[in-house]
Amino acid sequence: MTIELKGRIDSNNASQVEKSILAQLEGKSREAVVLDAAALEYISSAGLRIILRIKKNCPDLRIVNVNSEVYEILDMTGFTEMMTVEKAYRVVTLDGCEEIGRGANGSIYRIDQDNVIKVYNNADALADIQHEREVAKLALILGIPTAISYDVVRVGDSYGSVFELLNARSFSKILAEEPEKMDFCVQEYVKMLKKIHETQVPAGKLPDMKETALSWARFMQDHLPGEAGKKLLALIEAVPHDDHMIHGDYHTKNLMLQNDEVLIIDMDTLAVGHPIFELASMFNSLVGYSELDHETIKRFQGFDYETGRRFWHRSLSAYLGTNCETKIREVEDKARVLGYTRMIRRSIRRKGLENEKTRAEIALWKEELLALLEKTDTLLFSLNELEIDAEEDRLQEVQAFVDEHLEAADCPVKAQMQIAVAVEEIFVNIASYAYVPEKGKAKVRVEVSDEPVSVTITFVDHGIPYDPVAREDPDVTLPASQRDIGGLGIFMTKQIMDDVAYEYKDGQNILTLKKRL
Amino acid sequence: MEQHLKIDLHMHSTVSDGTDTPEEILARVREAGIALFAVTDHDAVKAGRIIPPLLAEGDPAFLTGAEFSCRDEEGKYHILGYGYDPDAEPIRKLVETGHGLRMNKVQARLDFLKKEFGFAFPEKELNWLFAQDNPGKPHIANLMVRLGYAETKEQAIKDFINRIHFRNEYVRPEQAIQSILGGGGIPVLAHPSYGDGDQLILGAEMEKRLQRLMEFGLQGVEAFYSGFTPRIRGELLSFAERLGLYVTAGSDYHGKNKLIDLGDTGLDEAAAWPEGLRRFLNDTEKKQKKHEI
Numbered sequence: 001m002t003i004e005l006k007g008r009i010d011s012n013n014a015s016q017v018e019k020s021i022l023a024q025l026e027g028k029s030r031e032a033v034v035l036d037a038a039a040l041e042y043i044s045s046a047g048l049r050i051i052l053r054i055k056k057n058c059p060d061l062r063i064v065n066v067n068s069e070v071y072e073i074l075d076m077t078g079f080t081e082m083m084t085v086e087k088a089y090r091v092v093t094l095d096g097c098e099e100i101g102r103g104a105n106g107s108i109y110r111i112d113q114d115n116v117i118k119v120y121n122n123a124d125a126l127a128d129i130q131h132e133r134e135v136a137k138l139a140l141i142l143g144i145p146t147a148i149s150y151d152v153v154r155v156g157d158s159y160g161s162v163f164e165l166l167n168a169r170s171f172s173k174i175l176a177e178e179p180e181k182m183d184f185c186v187q188e189y190v191k192m193l194k195k196i197h198e199t200q201v202p203a204g205k206l207p208d209m210k211e212t213a214l215s216w217a218r219f220m221q222d223h224l225p226g227e228a229g230k231k232l233l234a235l236i237e238a239v240p241h242d243d244h245m246i247h248g249d250y251h252t253k254n255l256m257l258q259n260d261e262v263l264i265i266d267m268d269t270l271a272v273g274h275p276i277f278e279l280a281s282m283f284n285s286l287v288g289y290s291e292l293d294h295e296t297i298k299r300f301q302g303f304d305y306e307t308g309r310r311f312w313h314r315s316l317s318a319y320l321g322t323n324c325e326t327k328i329r330e331v332e333d334k335a336r337v338l339g340y341t342r343m344i345r346r347s348i349r350r351k352g353l354e355n356e357k358t359r360a361e362i363a364l365w366k367e368e369l370l371a372l373l374e375k376t377d378t379l380l381f382s383l384n385e386l387e388i389d390a391e392e393d394r395l396q397e398v399q400a401f402v403d404e405h406l407e408a409a410d411c412p413v414k415a416q417m418q419i420a421v422a423v424e425e426i427f428v429n430i431a432s433y434a435y436v437p438e439k440g441k442a443k444v445r446v447e448v449s450d451e452p453v454s455v456t457i458t459f460v461d462h463g464i465p466y467d468p469v470a471r472e473d474p475d476v477t478l479p480a481s482q483r484d485i486g487g488l489g490i491f492m493t494k495q496i497m498d499d500v501a502y503e504y505k506d507g508q509n510i511l512t513l514k515k516r517l
Numbered sequence: 518m519e520q521h522l523k524i525d526l527h528m529h530s531t532v533s534d535g536t537d538t539p540e541e542i543l544a545r546v547r548e549a550g551i552a553l554f555a556v557t558d559h560d561a562v563k564a565g566r567i568i569p570p571l572l573a574e575g576d577p578a579f580l581t582g583a584e585f586s587c588r589d590e591e592g593k594y595h596i597l598g599y600g601y602d603p604d605a606e607p608i609r610k611l612v613e614t615g616h617g618l619r620m621n622k623v624q625a626r627l628d629f630l631k632k633e634f635g636f637a638f639p640e641k642e643l644n645w646l647f648a649q650d651n652p653g654k655p656h657i658a659n660l661m662v663r664l665g666y667a668e669t670k671e672q673a674i675k676d677f678i679n680r681i682h683f684r685n686e687y688v689r690p691e692q693a694i695q696s697i698l699g700g701g702g703i704p705v706l707a708h709p710s711y712g713d714g715d716q717l718i719l720g721a722e723m724e725k726r727l728q729r730l731m732e733f734g735l736q737g738v739e740a741f742y743s744g745f746t747p748r749i750r751g752e753l754l755s756f757a758e759r760l761g762l763y764v765t766a767g768s769d770y771h772g773k774n775k776l777i778d779l780g781d782t783g784l785d786e787a788a789a790w791p792e793g794l795r796r797f798l799n800d801t802e803k804k805q806k807k808h809e810i
Contacts, residue, residue, distance in 0.1 A: 045714065053776055
């Protein structure tokens, strides 16, 4: 039930207005009464009292399309605390505006040099806008650089939220226009991704991506052979709960470079969960959706299929911290299990099976999915690289990280213990000397290769250049009292490992240790 | 949890612009289970004479009241007076002044309507009008509709009656406050945040207004009022506490003229009452006893 308020309401016409409202309410349900204030210019306290009286009779009363002067009055007097009061929204047209981003729930347009607007796909988007504002705020509080909308406007039949985004370019645009910046894009894309995945989210603040993935898998039960369907469900069920953040729609149109700062936008899909869910949606947007029709990515991201594939591959490699193709392929396959599941479900639900192209796509994805399910035993994976504060009390974490990989490779206990000695020596060395008196980070990368079975551990820091290998080995034949105190640790490391190599590159100390197992 | 009695200290009878006679008001107050009430007609104290003789054993407690319209260079005010002696000279004079100004205004409006629009009012109707305790715009408007000069009461006011602007002749707030005090009563600012009913006065402006009226002798604020939101009420209660003012509660019931329920003041009978209200009730009770003796 909507009642229009018009012109001015003050003591001259208040009782008349009240009578007319009561006449309109006569015999109607008192639920969901809405006062439409689009044509209301002014309201005095005589008018406020009417609203208060209607509110007493209609507890769910809402006032919509309130102009800013009236809104200010309602806000000052505490009406906005007592009932839902919605402002009238500025109307914006998008004629001639460039589309700069696109997400699951809407598209982003630049309206002028400083501002962009996200237009939501569905007409009744106010709740979505509110949700996105809240999660964006949460992300910002948790340290993720993002933009928060400052205004809501009307765009055609839908709503848009307005963000300030100065001189920002999306990574899609950079990749399309300056392919030579691929390295930079991969590096920043992965850096942000890690930052998101390292962010712990307080319980209950964001939806659990595992639940969403389970709902896809349940949907798929009707579209997959019985065994395959069951396996898909079991694989997802076996993914442990994870309270770290995932973006949910992490592709290059949602990553913006604003001056020198990288921002992530389109936060409405924010969730918590295991990173495999993120990798699945990354695979889809960069590769999966365009596997059958390579033009798809061009329309969506602006760069070609090959660029998309390369960007995905290099990002995954950097994210995992390995150049090992087997490992990359392995994790990619896990991501594809979830990726195809999601795409098949989405296509069936959105377009049904009516057109030929969709049918062909679904057939391709299903074939791939069945083959993958055949050979996949778990969706879990581990990163090969750990980035950590170079401080002595983090040593345990480094040891645990290295051990995890060694155990997975069935490394003999003796070798594992020897390696632990070497790892301690090198890490403590970096923690003690690399950044003094400042602090810094160290990266520890562990890769196990099959032929011959061997492990490679790489330490990277960007501290003071120092080559431990160049140091002359101490003369261990001398009596203890005459020996040089330093240098023993690196000597032991050299003894334990089969190969120790140092390199200074791009401002980084890179120390590589190799041992055959 | 405390459990208090129901009170309503702001209502209008046919003595001013309400639609219930004082007798009818009493009946409704009994029905609503109100334990303490005051009839606060505009610039009139007649209900305060009519009602006490009607009160029987077990009836709600009654407090004399009135609502005086005032103005000065700073704005418009409605000032409530409570617990005064209706026969005291200052009160009688104040009512007379108010009534006189009102009658002059009615006459001026009638003259204007006749001169400007040629609306004539028959003798019989005029007699009725002037026999009213407190005739005003609504009464003239009703007459105009009855005589066919206007379609509705609202149109009569908007298109005709409001066309005349008076030279300022009014009761000043200090006059009303001093007279109420002189009659042994307590002056209280009615619906403070709404001025004389159509304004919005909040924050520092409200505080300034209260401090100025306190210099004239104002002693209380009507912080509980049917038209206030919790926010406005909260602001007034904090001013009352800080400035040491009495707190009162009133609905502004007008019978059928306005859709306000008797007893609707926003005061929660189950919650703790502010000190200013408890003090007001204590002090008026003492006053009432003194008058009765």
